Amino acid sequence: MVLLRSLVFLCALAAVVFAVPAQEKRVHRQADLSDHAHDDSHGYQYDHEAFLGKEEAKTFDQLTPEESKDRLAKIVDRIDTDKDGYINHSELHYWIKHRQRRYIQDNVNKHWKDYDKNQDDKISWEEYKNTTYGYYLGEEFDDVEDKDTYKSMLARDERRFKAADRDGDGIATREEFTAFLHPEEFDHMRDVVVQETMDDIDKNKDGKVSLEEYIGDMYTPEEMESEPDWVQTEKKHFGEFRDVNKDGFLDSAEVAQWVLPGEVDHADNEAKHLIHETDTDKDEKITKKEVLANWNMFVGSQATNYGEDLTKRHDEL
Numbered sequence: 001m002v003l004l005r006s007l008v009f010l011c012a013l014a015a016v017v018f019a020v021p022a023q024e025k026r027v028h029r030q031a032d033l034s035d036h037a038h039d040d041s042h043g044y045q046y047d048h049e050a051f052l053g054k055e056e057a058k059t060f061d062q063l064t065p066e067e068s069k070d071r072l073a074k075i076v077d078r079i080d081t082d083k084d085g086y087i088n089h090s091e092l093h094y095w096i097k098h099r100q101r102r103y104i105q106d107n108v109n110k111h112w113k114d115y116d117k118n119q120d121d122k123i124s125w126e127e128y129k130n131t132t133y134g135y136y137l138g139e140e141f142d143d144v145e146d147k148d149t150y151k152s153m154l155a156r157d158e159r160r161f162k163a164a165d166r167d168g169d170g171i172a173t174r175e176e177f178t179a180f181l182h183p184e185e186f187d188h189m190r191d192v193v194v195q196e197t198m199d200d201i202d203k204n205k206d207g208k209v210s211l212e213e214y215i216g217d218m219y220t221p222e223e224m225e226s227e228p229d230w231v232q233t234e235k236k237h238f239g240e241f242r243d244v245n246k247d248g249f250l251d252s253a254e255v256a257q258w259v260l261p262g263e264v265d266h267a268d269n270e271a272k273h274l275i276h277e278t279d280t281d282k283d284e285k286i287t288k289k290e291v292l293a294n295w296n297m298f299v300g301s302q303a304t305n306y307g308e309d310l311t312k313r314h315d316e317l
């Protein structure tokens with residue numbers, strides 16, 4: 001049960017957050033680069049976490065300004081992959097994207113050993129299945145109704161596992177297991193995410209979602225209750241936005257547009273932002289000198305977080 005819960009927890013992290021409106025609960029958004037608001041007039045926490053990753057940003061906050069600048073200079077060298085002395089947009093974009101993946105990767109790593117029972121640094125479908133469902137599928141667990149529920153969850157997991165397992169060997173590497181747990185981050189997982197949504201909503205299994213099924217997924221009328229406004233709004237949305245070809249149903253392409261919105265690339269925006277703010281000679285690429293001149297925007301240190309640290313120290317005393 002603990003394992004099942006931790007899996008649900010991981011998925012919840014990847015999805016939006018808690019208390020989302022009913023019509024949003026199906027939407028798989030890619031995680032933003034930071035939980036902080038991006039408002040540079042109130043501090044650079046967003047930029048720090050985007051540029052360094054959440055964990056690393058915390059480490060930098062403990063450094064003196066000198067140490068912080070030293071480490072930043074080394075990072076600049078790593079970002080400049082072609083070693084031409086400039087960081088351009090694609091180099092910075094790649095770097096930021098990779099930090100973000102690492103945060104997700106850290107989540108996966110935290111739970112890895114729960115599944116990798118034989119510690120071969122791979123998770124086979126059998127291992128995953130035994131760990132997650134073993135008890136529920138065994139003889140001793142004889143609640144028939146629940147057994148059916150677990151069987152259908154198992155079938156769904158198996159399909160998702162196969163989609164994530166790109167080389168089809170039945171064994172997930174860390175990268176493949178990451179796609180299994182965070183499908184919204186991977187293009188090749190789109191179809192399976194759409195299929196899972198379809199399975200849930202398309203009650204009569206005709207391969208498309210009617211208005212009734214769409215609303216039924218988010219709202220069950222109570223006796224004597226008049227239909228809430230938000231349900232009427234959702235009905236309108238169905239016709240106006242979701243049903244693009246206006247045939248009265250959502251096919252899988254329309255479901256995909258709804259649950260996997262091709263949205264802003266946060267890493268792309270952040271790379272543009274950092275270059276824009278740093279590029280004093282306006283040549284669209286930045287040098288180590290330009291980065292270091294704006295070091296407090298890229299990374300933190302005890303100095304940039306001085307006020308915050310002061311209160312923390314006070315509390316600890």
Ligand SMILES: *[C@@H]1O[C@H](CO)[C@@H](O)[C@H](O)[C@H]1NC(C)=O
Pocket residue numbers: 080081082088089090091
């Ligand atoms: C940016 O640098 C990379 C090499 O790291 C290079 O492949 C790419 O073409 C450059 N982009 C531009 C717009 O100059």
Ligand SMILES: *[C@@H]1O[C@H](CO)[C@@H](O)[C@H](O)[C@H]1NC(C)=O
Pocket residue numbers: 124126127130
């Ligand atoms: C999974 O459980 C079955 C039945 O208990 C067992 O035969 C099998 O060896 C287990 N597989 C793994 C990989 O743990």
